[in-house]
Amino acid sequence: MRVKLVELVRLAFEDMNSTRAEKIPTDNILDISLYGETGLFDSMHLVSFLTLLEEHLEDEFDLEISLTSEKAVSRSVSPFSSVTNLLSFIEEEIAELGAQAPTEISR
Numbered sequence: 091m092r093v094k095l096v097e098l099v100r101l102a103f104e105d106m107n108s109t110r111a112e113k114i115p116t117d118n119i120l121d122i123s124l125y126g127e128t129g130l131f132d133s134m135h136l137v138s139f140l141t142l143l144e145e146h147l148e149d150e151f152d153l154e155i156s157l158t159s160e161k162a163v164s165r166s167v168s169p170f171s172s173v174t175n176l177l178s179f180i181e182e183e184i185a186e187l188g189a190q191a192p193t194e195i196s197r
Contacts, residue, residue, distance in 0.1 A: 102142040
């Protein structure tokens with residue numbers, strides 16, 4: 091499932107790149123820090139990115155996952171600090187919802 095989620099994150103970055111002058115590199119997305127002192131995004135851009143990612147998740151898994159829920163923002167290790175932490179949070183949410191991963195990405 092991790093490979094599928096990485097591809098969805100990549101798609102969200104590519105969506106953002108379509109409107110950015112300074113493009114987000116998508117070669118090593120697992121190394122990207124999303125938010126915080128060394129993060130890629132300010133709070134407004136982070137929310138935009140998370141919204142795009144939520145849309146991709148819903149399209150792919152037919153699940154509504156809130157990446158900005160109280161559960162997400164109250165964690166001791168923020169899911170927004172890195173792509174890796176965000177992926178772990180998404181996997182937990184999908185598992186909690188009892189979702190089955192599709193066999194391939196629909197894009």
